Each structure stands twice: as structure tokens, then as C-alpha cells.
Amino acid sequence: MDNDLVDVVFVRDTAALAAICTEVGDGTLLVCxxxxxxxxxxxxxxxxxxxxxxxxxxxxxxxxxxxEGTVV
Ligand SMILES: [Zn+2]
Numbered sequence: 001m002d003n004d005l006v007d008v009v010f011v012r013d014t015a016a017l018a019a020i021c022t023e024v025g026d027g028t029l030l031v032c033x034x035x036x037x038x039x040x041x042x043x044x045x046x047x048x049x050x051x052x053x054x055x056x057x058x059x060x061x062x063x064x065x066x067x068e069g070t071v072v
Pocket of ligand 1: 032033034035036037040057058059060061062
């Protein structure tokens with residue numbers, strides 16, 4: 001097991017969220033990366049390792065997760 005640390009930023013601000021959605025998706029439909037429920041409303045985006053990866057998450061999945069990191 002290595003000790004590489006990964007920066008994780010959790011974004012819940014709606015304005016920032018909209019900007020990220022435009023960048024990572026087509027800006028219209030985003031599906032929760034965790035449960036894949038297309039009906040679920042996206043409630044936050046988890047930016048992993050300087051935006052190399054971004055996970056969109058619905059409210060239900062966010063509640064299920066526990067984060068260590070910065071909540072914006
Ligand atoms: Zn979900």
C-alpha cells in the first residue's frame with residue numbers, strides 16, 4: 001500500500017456545481033456516479049486529485065458517504 005495522498009474537494013455550492021457540470025458533462029443530464037439513478041438529482045460533485053476525476057453524486061449517495069477533505 002502506498003501513501004500517495006489525493007486531494008479531494010467536495011463541492012456543494014450550486015453556482016460552482018453548475019460550472020463543473022458544464023465542464024465534465026454536456027451540461028444537461030448528469031447521472032449519479034455512485035448509484036447511476038438518472039432520476040436522482042445531483043446534489044454535489046466530488047473533485048478528485050485536481051479535477052483529474054470528478055464524481056457527481058445525488059443527495060442519497062452523499063448521505064451514505066463519509067468524506068475526509070474540504071467541503072466547499
Ligand atoms: Zn446516487
